[in-house]
Amino acid sequence: MRKIALITLLSLPLFAGFFPQTVHTSIKSVKENAITLNSKFPVNGMSGIVIHNYGNDLTAITSRITQTSSDGSAALVSADILYHENLPTIKTAVSPKDKVIGGYLYNNVLLLAPDADTYAKITSQHTKKWIHPDLFALYLSVEGEEKPTKENLSHFAKKYQVGLVYIVRKNSAVLLDPISGKIVSQKSMTSLPEKGNFPFYMRFEALDSGWFGSKTEGNYYNTMESL
Known part of the structure; x- marks a missing residue:
C-alpha cells in the first residue's frame, strides 16, 4: 500500500x-x-x-x-x-x-501590477524574492524607454537576476520568462481595478530624467497585453 x-x-x-x-x-x-x-x-x-x-x-x-x-x-x-x-x-x-x-532564478520575480493594493495582495500570497518595480522604473528611465517591452525586460532580467515577470492583465495573470520571451503559466483574476497606473504600479510619481519626468499617458492593461 x-x-x-x-x-x-x-x-x-x-x-x-x-x-x-x-x-x-x-x-x-x-x-x-x-x-x-x-x-x-x-x-x-x-x-x-x-x-x-x-x-x-x-x-x-x-x-x-x-x-x-x-x-x-x-x-x-x-x-x-x-x-x-x-x-x-x-x-x-x-x-x-x-x-x-x-527555471534558473525563478524565485526572483518582478511584479507588474495595476495599483498598490493589487501589488500588496499578490506579494503577501507568495513567498518569493520580489524585485520591486521601482528598480525597473529607474532602469527604464535611465535607458530612455517609454514602456515595458519583452526586449527591455530581457535586458533588465539579465542585469538584475530576475527569473520571472508576474504580469497582471485585464482579467488574468501570466508569468513571463524574460529570457525566452514566452508565457510559462497563466490564471484568471478577478476584483482588479478598472484602470491601472500607467505604465505600472511604482512608488515614484515622476523622475527628473527620461520619459517619467513628463506627463506621458497610456493604458496600463493595453501595455500588459502587448507583453
Missing part, C-alpha cells in the same frame, strides 16, 4: 499551481542546434542555464537554453551569461552530460 502511495506521489506533475518549479537535469544529446534533455522541463518556453564541468573542480555557466517541445527538446537562447561589457564571453559549446538548471 505504501509503495502504491509513493508511486502515485512520484507521478504527480512537477508543479502544481501557478509557479513552475526549478528542475535539475542534464544534456542528453546535441546535434547541431538541436538539444535534448535527459528530463524535460514542466512547461515549454521555460528557460534554463547550462553548466559545463572543465575538471579540477572548475565549472561555469556557459549558455542559456529554452525548452521547445514537451519531449525534452531545447534550443540555445544565448551565450551572454556574464552581463558585463568588460568580461570575456564564454565560448564553450553545449555538450552531452553538461548539467542544466531549468
Whole structure:
C-alpha cells in the first residue's frame, strides 16, 4: 500500500499551481542546434542555464537554453551569461552530460501590477524574492524607454537576476520568462481595478530624467497585453 502511495506521489506533475518549479537535469544529446534533455522541463518556453564541468573542480555557466517541445527538446537562447561589457564571453559549446538548471532564478520575480493594493495582495500570497518595480522604473528611465517591452525586460532580467515577470492583465495573470520571451503559466483574476497606473504600479510619481519626468499617458492593461 505504501509503495502504491509513493508511486502515485512520484507521478504527480512537477508543479502544481501557478509557479513552475526549478528542475535539475542534464544534456542528453546535441546535434547541431538541436538539444535534448535527459528530463524535460514542466512547461515549454521555460528557460534554463547550462553548466559545463572543465575538471579540477572548475565549472561555469556557459549558455542559456529554452525548452521547445514537451519531449525534452531545447534550443540555445544565448551565450551572454556574464552581463558585463568588460568580461570575456564564454565560448564553450553545449555538450552531452553538461548539467542544466531549468527555471534558473525563478524565485526572483518582478511584479507588474495595476495599483498598490493589487501589488500588496499578490506579494503577501507568495513567498518569493520580489524585485520591486521601482528598480525597473529607474532602469527604464535611465535607458530612455517609454514602456515595458519583452526586449527591455530581457535586458533588465539579465542585469538584475530576475527569473520571472508576474504580469497582471485585464482579467488574468501570466508569468513571463524574460529570457525566452514566452508565457510559462497563466490564471484568471478577478476584483482588479478598472484602470491601472500607467505604465505600472511604482512608488515614484515622476523622475527628473527620461520619459517619467513628463506627463506621458497610456493604458496600463493595453501595455500588459502587448507583453
